[in-house]
Amino acid sequence: MFLKKSVVTKNGKPYCYYKIVTSYKDENGRSKHRLVKHLGALDEAAAEEVRKSLREQKKLRAAYSEAPASPEPLGPLAAAAVLPRGIQRLVYSPFTQKEWNVADSDLLILAREGEGELYLLGRKFSLNRETALFCPPGVGMHIFNTGDRKLIVDRVSFDAIEPAAPHSGEEIAYRRRPAGWADAGEIRLSSPYHSLHLAQELFEEMTDRGTKSLLRFQSLLCELLHSLTSARPPSEEDRLLPAIERAVAYIDDNYSEDVTREQLASMAGISPEHFSRLFKDKTGTSFVKYLLRLRLTRAQELLQTSGLGVKDIAQSVGLKNEFYFSRKFKEKVGVPPAAYAAKPKVYASFQHQLTSVLLTLGIVPRLAIIEPWMAEHYAGSGLDLSGMERIAGWNEGTEARIAGLAPDLIACSSIFEPLPLLKRIAPVLPVSLEDLGWREQFLLIADIAGRRSRAERWLAEFDESTANARERLRTLLDPGDTVAIYKLVSGKIYVYGDLRSMSGPLMYQWLRLSPPPKVKTDIIDRRLLNRLVPLEELSQYDADHIFLLPYSSHWVDESTTLYRTPEWRQLRAVRKGQVYEANPDVFYGFDPLSMSLQLEETLRWFSTRSSPAHSSSTRSPERRSPSHSS
Numbered sequence: 001m002f003l004k005k006s007v008v009t010k011n012g013k014p015y016c017y018y019k020i021v022t023s024y025k026d027e028n029g030r031s032k033h034r035l036v037k038h039l040g041a042l043d044e045a046a047a048e049e050v051r052k053s054l055r056e057q058k059k060l061r062a063a064y065s066e067a068p069a070s071p072e073p074l075g076p077l078a079a080a081a082v083l084p085r086g087i088q089r090l091v092y093s094p095f096t097q098k099e100w101n102v103a104d105s106d107l108l109i110l111a112r113e114g115e116g117e118l119y120l121l122g123r124k125f126s127l128n129r130e131t132a133l134f135c136p137p138g139v140g141m142h143i144f145n146t147g148d149r150k151l152i153v154d155r156v157s158f159d160a161i162e163p164a165a166p167h168s169g170e171e172i173a174y175r176r177r178p179a180g181w182a183d184a185g186e187i188r189l190s191s192p193y194h195s196l197h198l199a200q201e202l203f204e205e206m207t208d209r210g211t212k213s214l215l216r217f218q219s220l221l222c223e224l225l226h227s228l229t230s231a232r233p234p235s236e237e238d239r240l241l242p243a244i245e246r247a248v249a250y251i252d253d254n255y256s257e258d259v260t261r262e263q264l265a266s267m268a269g270i271s272p273e274h275f276s277r278l279f280k281d282k283t284g285t286s287f288v289k290y291l292l293r294l295r296l297t298r299a300q301e302l303l304q305t306s307g308l309g310v311k312d313i314a315q316s317v318g319l320k321n322e323f324y325f326s327r328k329f330k331e332k333v334g335v336p337p338a339a340y341a342a343k344p345k346v347y348a349s350f351q352h353q354l355t356s357v358l359l360t361l362g363i364v365p366r367l368a369i370i371e372p373w374m375a376e377h378y379a380g381s382g383l384d385l386s387g388m389e390r391i392a393g394w395n396e397g398t399e400a401r402i403a404g405l406a407p408d409l410i411a412c413s414s415i416f417e418p419l420p421l422l423k424r425i426a427p428v429l430p431v432s433l434e435d436l437g438w439r440e441q442f443l444l445i446a447d448i449a450g451r452r453s454r455a456e457r458w459l460a461e462f463d464e465s466t467a468n469a470r471e472r473l474r475t476l477l478d479p480g481d482t483v484a485i486y487k488l489v490s491g492k493i494y495v496y497g498d499l500r501s502m503s504g505p506l507m508y509q510w511l512r513l514s515p516p517p518k519v520k521t522d523i524i525d526r527r528l529l530n531r532l533v534p535l536e537e538l539s540q541y542d543a544d545h546i547f548l549l550p551y552s553s554h555w556v557d558e559s560t561t562l563y564r565t566p567e568w569r570q571l572r573a574v575r576k577g578q579v580y581e582a583n584p585d586v587f588y589g590f591d592p593l594s595m596s597l598q599l600e601e602t603l604r605w606f607s608t609r610s611s612p613a614h615s616s617s618t619r620s621p622e623r624r625s626p627s628h629s630s
Contacts, residue, residue, distance in 0.1 A: 003051050006312065016047070084214075084221050085157035087202045090554045092116060092151040098144035100551045101490045105157045106179050108224075109133040109143075110199050114151035117392075118143050121417045122350065124393035125186050127153060132187045132195065132228060137176070139184060140489075143554075154199045155555070158221055187228050198224040243268035244282045247275070248290075252424065255294045256318040261287050295319055296332045300427040303340050304409055304448055310337045345449070348405065350394070350412035350422070354431060356591035357442050358411070360458060361451040364388050366405055373585050374593060394418045402426050411445065433500070438590045462596060466510045469603055473511060476606045477545075483513040484543035484573070487530070487584070491556035494530040495541045497523035500590045502530070502549055503582070503598045511602070516543045535567045546573040547605070549584040580605040 005016055085105050089112070092099075098119070109118065109132065116127040119142040125133055127143070135141055137159075145151040164173040189195050198220055205217045247264045264287070265275035279287050295317040302313045314325035314337075330336045335343050348367040349355040355368040359378045367389050379385050391398065399421065402410070407426055412419060414430035422428055429448065431441055439459060446455035485496040485504060497519060498508035507513045508524065515524060518540045523531050533541055562568050573579050582605065586597045 003047060005047070016044075081161055082218070082221060082225065083159040083161050084217050085159060087157070087199070087206055088155040088555065089203060090153050090155055092143070092145040092153070092554065094145060094148045094150060096145040096151070098142040099553060100140060100142055101553050101555055102140045102492070103135045103137050103157075104490070104492070105137050105159050107135040108154075108156040108158075108228075109135070110154045110156070110196060112152045112154055112196060112199070114145065114149045115147050116143060116145045116151040116153075119393050121184055122393055122413070123185060123417060124395045127151065129192045129196065130189055132189055134179075134182045134184060134187055136179060136184055154196075154203065156199065156202065156221070156224070182229065189228070191227065195224060195227055198227065243270070244275075244278050247279065248283065248424075249420075251287075251291055251294065252420065255291060255298065256316060258318070259291060292328060293332070294424065296329055297423075297425075297427055299325070299329060299337070300333065300340075300408060301429070303337060304345075304427070305429065313337070343408075345408040346405065347449075348402065348407040348410040348426075350410060350416055351431070351433070353433065353438070353589060353591040353594075354411040354413075354441070354445065356589070356593045357445050358449075359383060360442070360592040361446055361449060361454055363449055363451070365411075366407065367391060367401065369393065371585065377593060377597075399425060409448070433590070437500070437505070438592065438595060442592055458592060462592070462599075465596070465599060469599055470511055472603060473513070473606060477513075481514065481545060482516045482543040483507055483545045483547065484516050484519060484541055485547045485549070487549045487551070488562060489551040490553050491562075493533050493535065493538060493562070495519060495523065495533050496530045497528055499527070499529045501588060503547065503587045503602065505590070506595060506598050506602065507547075511599075516541050519543075535562070535565060538567050539570065542572050544573060544576065544578060545606075546571070546579045547582050547587070547602075548579055549582055549587050551584060 003020060092114075098117075109127065111127040111129055111131075118125045118127050118133050120133065120135060121139065125131070127133065143153075160177050160179040161174045162177045164175040202217060202220050202224070205213050205220065247268055250264065250267070251259055261272050261275060264279075265272040268275055270278070276287060279290075283290055285293070298317045299313050299319075302308055302316065303310075306313070308316065310326065311322045314320070314322045317325075319325040319328075326336050326338075329340075333340060333343075347358060347363060347365040349358055349365045350369055352369050352371050352374065355365060355370045356374055358365050358368075359374075362383070364383065364385060364387055366387060369391055370388075375385060375390065389401075391401075394417075398418075402422070402425055409427050409429050410422060411429045411431060412422065414432045415434075416422070416430070419428065419430060429445070431444065433441070436444065442455055442459070443452070446452045485502050485507065487494040487496060487502055496502040496504045497515070498504045508515055522528075568574060571579075582601060586594055586601060588594070589598075
């Protein structure tokens, strides 16, 4: 990969725009360039930093290619195995609000009775007897019962493992590996009766902990997994489908190049005519129309986000004739490219934090993911949300709704799972929620929407409120007091640092509260979001004040609740009565509204700390239904 520069003159002043490209040979042996990423305008120093990074990557790739080959497989033990963890039968009452949990192993969720919904990686899935849901470890999910009947699900947990190294003697080391047999999400059951029957047998085997029963449990688990992964023999169309999918992905990555039907057909190993038929079956349109639509969609993005002129944008999306580009753009959008900036824009948002940014700027998206408490707040502040259609996540009908809406720009996370599909049908602004702070996200969208001055006024007011809060806290806290943030989810305790969630940035960066020493060295200094802390190590993260964010869960036995344990009761903040059960809905957020409400609630808790949420008593806390992800 290397850096490619284009010089554009505007008002007599030259500007340098850069993109990262890679070289390849086409089927005729001709050298071609493939676009990797648009970087936009850079000064020479920034461009040199990119070149340096690309050179380092090249050295690493070269070193890797020269590394010795991997050792021979470890024989029969090299094959992956599954280690059963258990099965739970969970009952959700009618209309149970959504519940947040995080998987600590590979999980299968099967609905035995009733129907519900599960949200996973930005997608909404139905829970019913026709499907199973797979979730890998470390991934969070929302489950809730939307109907008037109870929902009963089986939660099957297991680990996919493999040998970690060649063994000698009696000891063999194993490590967890990706399951590899399914992507996170829905698995259609070829025989729901058979799958649920196997799950029932697994549940019954849990009553016997003998060696024979454990072997039977493992056998049943393998049979269940096999039943989910067994497929019918593929037809010719099925065998060719991956080739068409690769062709679509190739177009998505190389739309700015000279891509031809004959070239793609040759790559798929079929005739151009057969390729055209399969391509239309897959995409619903012809190759030529798909490519043109994709180029014009990318042009819409660049007109809003890049600062490039019309001619440069036309060339960057692969349309060399500026007049042809303008004519086709007007046919698609309704106005020529030069007039597009003044056109009122239609926005959509697939991330509740970015929806909050738009609403704080006074922009009501036509289609948006938004938390109910956020919508109530903005509606209560006088903002008219009647024109905003609320959605819960991506599902089968979302693509058609977007096509009908034809938004000018969709804001979403850069790791939003349906992003590749979304980019095929609409202009998209992928925002890196991990790399950009909430202020940077706020100003980025404000610049694109022409609301910079409004955003700066809001930030100035927030900074003033934060400064006043710091002064107030000096009178409320004792010198040297430390503050810790605990999240309780699925029976596990996560301790947070100062990055992007659970009020960490507000507490430690803007209010400048002191974290416990262990939080600073193990989490903040290492730039970690949080750390899962075993109960026996919790005392190492003790503090004078604890903000507790509890997420209720059907997965955890209430009789073993944290608040009954001696490890919890011996904590300094618990003994002092300085544990504050904050609102996890508000404290999860990393957006203008959440930050302002976190500030208000933090001051309120410290001002009323004579009435703590929890003391050293053994009573359980008031339960709240969570509505946010980790």
